[in-house]
Amino acid sequence: MTVIGYARVSSVGQDLELQIEKLQEYGCERIYQEKESGAKSDRKELAKALDYLREGDKLVIYKLDRLARSTFDLHKIARELEARGIGLVFIKEQIDFTTPAGKLMFTMLGAIAEFERDLINDRTAEGRARAKAQGKHLGRKGKDEKDVRKAIKLYQDRENNGLSVNDIAKMTSVPRSTIYAKVKELGE
Numbered sequence: 001m002t003v004i005g006y007a008r009v010s011s012v013g014q015d016l017e018l019q020i021e022k023l024q025e026y027g028c029e030r031i032y033q034e035k036e037s038g039a040k041s042d043r044k045e046l047a048k049a050l051d052y053l054r055e056g057d058k059l060v061i062y063k064l065d066r067l068a069r070s071t072f073d074l075h076k077i078a079r080e081l082e083a084r085g086i087g088l089v090f091i092k093e094q095i096d097f098t099t100p101a102g103k104l105m106f107t108m109l110g111a112i113a114e115f116e117r118d119l120i121n122d123r124t125a126e127g128r129a130r131a132k133a134q135g136k137h138l139g140r141k142g143k144d145e146k147d148v149r150k151a152i153k154l155y156q157d158r159e160n161n162g163l164s165v166n167d168i169a170k171m172t173s174v175p176r177s178t179i180y181a182k183v184k185e186l187g188e
């Protein structure tokens with residue numbers, strides 16, 4: 001039996017040190033680690049860990065939310081491992097998926113984690129809607145109209161000046177997409 005660990009953080013600024021320390025304390029012989037969003041299902045190091053595991057092995061993860069962000073994904077991975085005869089353990093939550101109590105706890109905590117994520121998304125959407133209703137600009141700041149007008153003028157005269165759209169975008173710092181959108185808006 002081989003004990004494999006998997007550690008993940010969502011962004012480059014976050015630290016894997018605590019997870020790795022706990023996985024080593026548990027006795028993991030090999031630890032796969034990555035800095036990737038849990039919402040992504042195509043995580044390379046997780047795929048490597050899952051591929052490496054054989055019947056009788058155990059996958060150990062520090063926290064439930066390090067494996068997946070949705071109950072659906074958690075169950076999918078857990079069922080896949082169970083079908084292959086591979087154990088699944090979450091250290092912090094003290095869940096051992098090889099036991100009935102562990103499976104129950106896993107399901108409940110997964111549902112709670114997904115519920116919490118949905119609440120955060122709802123609050124974010126409400127905040128955006130409120131800001132929009134108050135007339136606040138959301139997203140990237142628009143380009144200066146003077147620069148956009150200059151870019152359009154250069155675009156319209158490109159036969160005479162020999163400039164490509166890329167050249168115009170570099171000269172004016174107006175993105176190509178903005179140039180094309182404005183040209184389309186003007187019906188050209």
